[in-house]
Amino acid sequence: MQNRPVIQLADIQKIYRTGEVDVHAVRGVTLDIFPGEFVAIMGSSGSGKSTLMNAIGCLDRPTSGLYRLDGIDVSALNRDELAKIRNDKIGFVFQGFNLLSRTTALENVEMPMLYNHRRVSAQEQHERSLKSLELVGLATRADHKPNQLSGGQQQRVAIARALVNQPALLLADEPTGNLDSQTSIEIMGVFQKLNDAGMSIVMVTHELDVARYTKRMIILKDGKIRTDEKVADRLNAENELKHLKQAQEAVKLA
Secondary structure: OOOOOOOOEEEEEEEEEEEOOEEEEEEEEEEEEOOOOOHHHHHHHHOOHHHHHHHHHOOOOOOOOEEEEEEEEEOOOOOOHHHHHHHHEEEEEOOOOOOOOOOOHHHHHHHHHHHOOOOOOOHHHHHHHHHHHHHHHHHOOOOOHHHOOHHHHHHHHHHHHHHOOOOOOOEEEEOOOOHHHHHHHHHHHHHHHHHHOOOEEEEOOOHHHHOOOOOOEEEEEEOOEEEEEEHHHHHHHHHHHHHHHHHHHHHHHH
């Protein structure tokens, strides 16, 4: 991994004004995420995880604090500059697939390049879109429309669309929320494959089983980071606790 964080947050605060009441959604979050990491952000409703994700995705501006995205200070950028950096640096995957129903998978994947400030030829759009579909194992469905695809296949198209502008960061907001358990496993396998190839991924999820596919788990509560740990360390601790309980039960039965 490179030394420079792809995400650098320093004392990020987000305060919403509701009538005469100030709501502190994020309270002084300081966080570094490095290239090649696969991070889950978790927390109950009202924990601040969605607000933090919106700030990381440049969809909302923090009230105060420093935010650098891939080395660029985005804290003071205007709306046009924020839109440009979103398109250049971030790929988004949402719970809803948000595909255009009357266009093919390939055409859906091409869509972000139409808004790219760097001119992309029609041939390059085609080649890059097909390559993105290949990365998610869906090149053979390039000419299919969304209603001809399963939910898992539609989410793969959405992931390919997020990758097509070659972003520095992939942000996924509850990407398995509309999928059954088996399909969720398949989609998490796609994310793992992308991460193994070097893609930096930050995922918001409320499902522990999904978070376990990541490499680092951050849990928010009341707008603050409560835990930040490697998933492997957590699983080792859980396994040790499980074995201890089994040993204790065995002693009781003896």
